[in-house]
Amino acid sequence: MPSREGRSALAAACASLTFKRQPIWTGLLTNRFCAAFRHLGLHRSGDIMAEPVTICICTYRRPSLFETLASIEQLRLRNVDVVGVLVVDNDLADGLRSEVAERAGSYRFPLRYCHAPAQNISIARNAALDGVETRWAAFIDDDEVASPDWLEELYAAAEGAEAVIGQSVAQYGPALPGWAARCDFHSNRITGRVDNAYTSNALLDVDFLRRKNIRFREELGRTGGEDTLLFRQLAESGGRIVYRPESVVYEEVPPTRASMTWVFRRMYRAGQTHGLLSREYDAKAFSRLGLTAGAKALASAAMTLATLPGTDASRRWAARSALHLGALSYRVRPTILEEYGVAAVGEPRK
Template sequence: MAEPVTICICTYRRPSLFETLASIAQIRLAEVEVAAVLVVDNDVTDALRSEVTDFAGSYRFPLRYCHAPAQNISIARNAALDGVETRWAAFIDDDEVASTDWLEELYAGAEGAEAVIGQSVAQYGPALPGWAARCDFHSNRITGRVDNAYTSNALLDVDFLRRNAIRFREELGRTGGEDTLLFRQLTASGGRIVYRPESVVYEDVPSSRASMTWVFRRMFRAGQTHGLLSREFDARGFSRLGLTAGAKALVSAAMTVATLPGSDASRRWAARAALHCGALSYRVRPTILEEYGAAPSPTPSS
């Protein structure tokens, strides 16, 4: 018999939370039991509590509310881990909707693993520029090493995390990258990650994110996160990061121009240049841009 799973949703002032909850209520269950759905509210006040409580009255699964104020996603995710009473916790974002077989497919990869990662597929409306869908900078898929993972569609063995004292790093709670670091810690502790693209969640891309400015900032921050991971897990690679990232940034910048600025290929090369510039920036000065919270300025990372 399958072990029960707690579904965790960390949220901050997004009405789309209730669309996420509605999609979860429609999932197919054959091999999985949902013990509870846990909503972790990262807002300063608990004004959402009454809405979730009202929604819970007619909800398919037991629905619990947890208030974890601070506008810090790591604090919210750690509160989710603390609130889980099952071995397995499935994470989905509050701006995503689950496919019918989302959880079944995710759990199908759990045997012998401590984490299973699915796809997060971006949806581009007709009002967005055409290059956004063609370049698809917004979807989350694993294409390289499997521990370059994310929590937007993930199943975690909470017992394993607790035994190894693995937590989301709070100082990264406004910058992003805290989930990638957690998965790197998981594998360093002997955990196994399985990528299961058959498990799919969907996310509508808002117009505010369908710009190259947003892409550059996201990729630059991702490069800084790479620098942090190199510093903590690959001292030799970190010592050479200035040279390697600098060379890759120059090549990518040259290809941005060579492939006709404004074309899809040029946009992809420009995004790569931003990634490598972020890594180079971290090697020179170890700070990471804040993607979340009120302050837009860089903050030091430890």
């Protein structure tokens, strides 16, 4: 349910609706209809009642933020009412505040700025959750652009769910090596268990998260994996997660990430996150992790050589080997690689 402030705003908005002159009995039915939708937390949009949603973008020194904002202005909306776009700035300085304020003057939706100066993505995402006054919050990264039906497609799968996940499709420019697009290590899609999810394209039931006291863990704010852990917590608390691949956002891959070194680090850290999840939610699997991860790492390394180094198949096996090595390393020493330290301007954290 919306907060008390949100319910008040919804009631005021609904009360302000005007109707053509009509018989008294019709007005009574209309009032009851309007009250019912106020109770559900819905807004009126055109001829239908639309669900209020806040869009959240956490950012850190990325000029591409304004491309993200521009794509949101192009959304096609029918069942969703975007009541606000919240930009959470994770940089130490608030230099972005004036730029967002200038853009807000002519922006399609109400645009707000929040300064969360910690250089910790978990703190930024928690600040976004705290700033939301609607039941639903949609998350998109500051280096992504939304397809026109992105948000409608997410909401189309929201009934009975506490989270809906779309796909993030990587875009590879002509200057990047050919293997990058063929192997496609950079896209985010769910291919296994649905709670192995991410926030780069997500619709979250904020009311559910608050009731269950689920937050992004701050100790993972520089390592990554904080979103994966949040979705596991959500599932363990009885929340339902739905994968909606029809909801698409696009991410342009920069040259600095089109290297196997970047892929190895990302996969190694993902393996460490898997180790953390096993330790917290599957003690039996964690007790065997040294054996299982070690065996898989050896098998993947062997396949890396067998499929001829430099080929696409070999690169995929090498990435899997890094994943299993990360899980093995966490079993031996439960720490996670810090991916997101202080980043250079133009190549922020992800």
